[in-house]
Amino acid sequence: MPKIIEAEQLSHTYLPGSVYEHQALKDINFSLDRGKVLGIFGPNGSGKSTLAQHFNGLLRPTGGSMLVCGLNTADPKISKDLWKKAGLVFQYPEQQIFQISVYDEIAYGPRNLGLPEREIKARVAEALQQVGLTREKTAPLTPASLSGGLRRKVAIAGMLAIRPELLILDEPMASLDLAGRRFILDIIKKRRQKNETTIIISHSLKEIMTITDKIAILDKGFLAFFGDVKDLLTRTEILARYHFELPEFLQVLLALSARGFDLKTNVRSMQEASKEILSLLKKTKARPIFGSGKDDA
Numbered sequence: 001m002p003k004i005i006e007a008e009q010l011s012h013t014y015l016p017g018s019v020y021e022h023q024a025l026k027d028i029n030f031s032l033d034r035g036k037v038l039g040i041f042g043p044n045g046s047g048k049s050t051l052a053q054h055f056n057g058l059l060r061p062t063g064g065s066m067l068v069c070g071l072n073t074a075d076p077k078i079s080k081d082l083w084k085k086a087g088l089v090f091q092y093p094e095q096q097i098f099q100i101s102v103y104d105e106i107a108y109g110p111r112n113l114g115l116p117e118r119e120i121k122a123r124v125a126e127a128l129q130q131v132g133l134t135r136e137k138t139a140p141l142t143p144a145s146l147s148g149g150l151r152r153k154v155a156i157a158g159m160l161a162i163r164p165e166l167l168i169l170d171e172p173m174a175s176l177d178l179a180g181r182r183f184i185l186d187i188i189k190k191r192r193q194k195n196e197t198t199i200i201i202s203h204s205l206k207e208i209m210t211i212t213d214k215i216a217i218l219d220k221g222f223l224a225f226f227g228d229v230k231d232l233l234t235r236t237e238i239l240a241r242y243h244f245e246l247p248e249f250l251q252v253l254l255a256l257s258a259r260g261f262d263l264k265t266n267v268r269s270m271q272e273a274s275k276e277i278l279s280l281l282k283k284t285k286a287r288p289i290f291g292s293g294k295d296d297a
Contacts, residue, residue, distance in 0.1 A: 011063030
């Protein structure tokens, strides 16, 4: 099956030849299979948002190449229509919301696809439902009157209404409460079940590591790591360097491993961690794992 993303020596330089020239991406190489979830991490200024804008053709390579959904993003005739296949939700929803009502905002993409009004209405209702909103209560409202969290949901719904092959979410859970974050995770899980590809840019590995297949870490424009989540969890030097906050169950396993106990630390769920700890308890025959006595008091 063809890759949905193929980056080869991808580079991007802003304002080349000027005193403000800045190389934001430097020789990026990776590919992504269809139906996978990719998490992109990195410190501020690492190139995450620049890379995200290459996925849907907003930016074109200044070096190397990028194929998305089999299309060459360097070709301006192709990249201008890539939004039909790759939907990008910006970190700040006000950057892409401009219609006078929520309904019109979500209907904007389907209308530009040339769909009949009956299909547009169905897609708007479906997209609102996917983000936990209703057409009756939300569709007539003005986007400017909504909270930041609701505007984010509307922006995501606008992309979902297009039904893109690839959905790119830039910090989608910012400004959302716990229920809102669960909705976003649920959207990603459902896309994965339907073999639809999602890319999520986030500063929180803890929040999304259980649903990502691949992890990319950017640092000063370079690709510092690309691989499976379980491979990353064995790279303690990378975890420490980028100060990733890990789930509590993983912190427990790493603490036990640091004390010399033989167990797997590249687990991704509470269930896997529980199995490891139960297995360890059987091996140690209920011997206190963290020690006892005055030294531990």
